[in-house]
Amino acid sequence: MAGKSLLEVKNLHVNIEDKEILHGVNLTIGEDETHVLMGPNGTGKSTLGYAITGNPRYSVSEGQIIFNGEDITNMPVNERAKKGIFLSFQNPLEVPGVTLSAFIRSALEQKTGKRVRLWDYKKKLAQTMELLSMDESYAERDLNVGFSGGEKKKAEILQMLMLEPSLAILDETDSGLDVDAVRTVSKGISIYKEQCKGSLLIITHSTRILESLHVDVTHVMEEGKIAREGDASLVDEINENGFEDIKA
Amino acid sequence: MKEKSHVDDIDRSVYDIRDEEHDAYRIEAGLTPEIVDKISKEKNDPEWMHEFRLKSLEIYNDMKIPDWGPSIEGLDMEHIATYVRPNTKMQGDWKDVPQDIKDTFERLGIPQAERKSLAGVGAQYDSELVYHNVKDEVAAQGVIYTDMESALKGEYADMVHEYFMKLVTPRDHKFAALHGAVWSGGSFVYVPKGVDVSIPLQSYFRLNAKGAGQFEHTLIIVDEGASLHFIEGCSAPKYNVANLHAGCVELFVKKDAKLRYSTIENWSKNMYNLNTKRALVEEGGTIEWVSGSFGSHVSYLYPMSILKGRGSKMEFTGVTFAGEGQNLDTGAKVIHAAPDTSSYMNTRSISKSGGISTFRSSVVVQKNASNAKSAVSCQSLMLDSESRSDTIPAMDIRTKDAAVGHEAKIGSISDDAVFYLMSRGMSEEDARALIVSGFADNVSKELPLEYAVEMNNLIRLEMKGSIG
Numbered sequence: 001m002a003g004k005s006l007l008e009v010k011n012l013h014v015n016i017e018d019k020e021i022l023h024g025v026n027l028t029i030g031e032d033e034t035h036v037l038m039g040p041n042g043t044g045k046s047t048l049g050y051a052i053t054g055n056p057r058y059s060v061s062e063g064q065i066i067f068n069g070e071d072i073t074n075m076p077v078n079e080r081a082k083k084g085i086f087l088s089f090q091n092p093l094e095v096p097g098v099t100l101s102a103f104i105r106s107a108l109e110q111k112t113g114k115r116v117r118l119w120d121y122k123k124k125l126a127q128t129m130e131l132l133s134m135d136e137s138y139a140e141r142d143l144n145v146g147f148s149g150g151e152k153k154k155a156e157i158l159q160m161l162m163l164e165p166s167l168a169i170l171d172e173t174d175s176g177l178d179v180d181a182v183r184t185v186s187k188g189i190s191i192y193k194e195q196c197k198g199s200l201l202i203i204t205h206s207t208r209i210l211e212s213l214h215v216d217v218t219h220v221m222e223e224g225k226i227a228r229e230g231d232a233s234l235v236d237e238i239n240e241n242g243f244e245d246i247k248a
Numbered sequence: 249m250k251e252k253s254h255v256d257d258i259d260r261s262v263y264d265i266r267d268e269e270h271d272a273y274r275i276e277a278g279l280t281p282e283i284v285d286k287i288s289k290e291k292n293d294p295e296w297m298h299e300f301r302l303k304s305l306e307i308y309n310d311m312k313i314p315d316w317g318p319s320i321e322g323l324d325m326e327h328i329a330t331y332v333r334p335n336t337k338m339q340g341d342w343k344d345v346p347q348d349i350k351d352t353f354e355r356l357g358i359p360q361a362e363r364k365s366l367a368g369v370g371a372q373y374d375s376e377l378v379y380h381n382v383k384d385e386v387a388a389q390g391v392i393y394t395d396m397e398s399a400l401k402g403e404y405a406d407m408v409h410e411y412f413m414k415l416v417t418p419r420d421h422k423f424a425a426l427h428g429a430v431w432s433g434g435s436f437v438y439v440p441k442g443v444d445v446s447i448p449l450q451s452y453f454r455l456n457a458k459g460a461g462q463f464e465h466t467l468i469i470v471d472e473g474a475s476l477h478f479i480e481g482c483s484a485p486k487y488n489v490a491n492l493h494a495g496c497v498e499l500f501v502k503k504d505a506k507l508r509y510s511t512i513e514n515w516s517k518n519m520y521n522l523n524t525k526r527a528l529v530e531e532g533g534t535i536e537w538v539s540g541s542f543g544s545h546v547s548y549l550y551p552m553s554i555l556k557g558r559g560s561k562m563e564f565t566g567v568t569f570a571g572e573g574q575n576l577d578t579g580a581k582v583i584h585a586a587p588d589t590s591s592y593m594n595t596r597s598i599s600k601s602g603g604i605s606t607f608r609s610s611v612v613v614q615k616n617a618s619n620a621k622s623a624v625s626c627q628s629l630m631l632d633s634e635s636r637s638d639t640i641p642a643m644d645i646r647t648k649d650a651a652v653g654h655e656a657k658i659g660s661i662s663d664d665a666v667f668y669l670m671s672r673g674m675s676e677e678d679a680r681a682l683i684v685s686g687f688a689d690n691v692s693k694e695l696p697l698e699y700a701v702e703m704n705n706l707i708r709l710e711m712k713g714s715i716g
Contacts, residue, residue: 093664
């Protein structure tokens with residue numbers, strides 16, 4: 001935990017419509033750190049991911065989100081993305097009319113403000129898809145349209161590796177995947193850590209995805225608040241005892 | 249017509265640039281037998297055509313304005329010049345087309361598209377064609393592609409006489425009668441038996457003159473076993489007075505022939521687009537319509553297919569985009585008049601900023617059309633709560649064994665999809681434009697690449713500034 005702080009969430013209260021879901025969340029992630037966010041269903045884990053990413057349906061009524069020293073609490077989604085925040089969606093949406101390849105290229109151009117040379121781009125895309133055992137034909141298919149659950153999740157990891165964000169939030173990227181797909185996704189995450197030295201906030205129920213990763217901090221969320229924090233050993237503890245008695 | 253790399257640079261001004269009017273001849277506004285006489289004389293019509301025009305005018309005067317669709321009160325025939333001849337003869341080489349007119353078509357990308365991907369091009373400016381050319385290898389196959397005026401007098405005069413306004417007669421409706429009286433320009437295409445024209449032919453219609461009408465006539469005959477893809481493009485600069493487009497398209501698809509007729513229509517928003525299109529399909533023949541309607545103030549447009557021969561087919565793929573101040577009433581009609589015929593309509597309509605988009609479908613299965621199949625699918629996307637979208641299906645089925653399906657869906661842009669795209673750095677405007685383009689991809693997927701790009705540019709243009 002020696003790194004400079006990248007993300008600071010301070011006393012964050014978040015509403016969806018009129019209902020408060022998060023009741024004062026505090027969380028700090030340093031550079032090049034891997035954090036895990038666990039907790040029972042419906043406690044607000046995904047809400048925190050959306051709030052950090054800037055989904056307009058989730059309104060912040062109190063508190064702050066600081067990213068790289070800048071207050072981004074009221075910044076539009078796309079501006080946050082350009083600053084290096086990435087969310088891997090639990091249910092990636094199908095968008096006809098743009099191919100996966102064209103979409104990532106345009107996202108890269110948005111982020112860098114520069115034209116991306118097609119030749120170099122295609123080469124890197126093909127290499128990255130190979131690492132993720134994705135058939136290259138997916139590059140020219142419409143974004144997520146008709147992809148299986150596993151291919152959708154791989155496509156999210158592909159986007160992460162191509163866009164190289166400084167903070168990647170993975171919202172149950174492993175859920176619903178078979179063993180092989182989880183292994184591929186884990187491999188993608190490891191490559192991200194090696195190549196981009198970015199930070200991770202991994203929202204998950206299972207530990208399979210964490211096996212090959214070094215976890216710096218584990219947060220446990222309960223009823224819209226961080227109930228407990230610890231190191232990697234907390235993951236094992238939860239594995240054995242479930243979420244009972246997690247309140248320290 | 250733009251190349252892919254130009255996608256970012258699109259600008260409505262390309263369509264809006266008006267040329268100064270250097271017409272050689274502009275007929276006075278209004279509609280009288282004298283005016284029709286003058287047009288006929290000016291065009292040096294054969295006598296039968298002269299009579300046909302006068303007869304059509306009588307029918308026009310007898311018929312009522314349609315009262316079942318969008319209002320056309322703003323259209324006053326007393327103020328429409330029905331014939332404007334540009335200051336040039338028709339040329340077979342762009343070099344010989346006057347500079348200002350040539351520049352207009354250059355901006356619209358027509359000569360470039362011709363060099364790259366077309367078998368032949370006709371370019372009409374106001375009432376007359378200013379350019380017509382067909383590639384040598386296509387001409388060598390015996391394909392005739394010429395302007396209607398030449399066809400009326402040349403080798404194919406009898407054929408034109410035999411087919412002209414036999415499918416869409418002046419009695420069809422008031423504006424078909426008007427067309428019969430004052431038509432000018434358009435293209436004649438004849439594809440001989442068994443000839444497969446592998447790359448498309450295109451006609452482009454540009455109405456530059458203010459307060460004028462364009463009444464081009466397109467007559468296409470695809471003979472037995474032949475196939476053709478014909479593309480029609482239209483645009484006009486914007487004026488603050490009404491312009492009128494009342495073209496007529498007659499398509500004859502012979503036994504086992506196939507015709508695809510694609511249109512990207514981008515009239516300016518002072519245009520009344522009252523266009524009539526019809527296809528007659530013989531045994532085993534196929535008509536495919538691909539239609540993008542973007543421009544105009546008011547449109548009435550319902551291409552009709554008559555499936556006359558056993559086993560003939562029609563497919564209609566369309567998108568209509570109605571923005572502010574637009575009332576676009578579009579759709580398709582099909583008549584199953586023989587056994588084993590099939591029809592499929594797949595349309596999308598988009599409405600925005602108070603625009604009204606109405607989709608009408610009409611499916612008729614006649615008594616003798618046993619084993620007919622028909623499916624109609626219409627999806628509407630409303631981009632805000634002030635816009636309007638209606639679907640009006642009509643069916644008249646006279647057989648017991650027809651398989652007929654209809655589905656309609658109305659929706660709005662999903663906030664989740666916008667959020668997803670924006671979470672990768674895309675602006676809200678771009679995200680929404682992308683979703684709308686994706687919604688209309690039933691049409692863009694059917695168009696040649698350059699046209700699909702052009703269509704997506706039009707959608708982006710319409711979506712500009714749509715975020716409040």
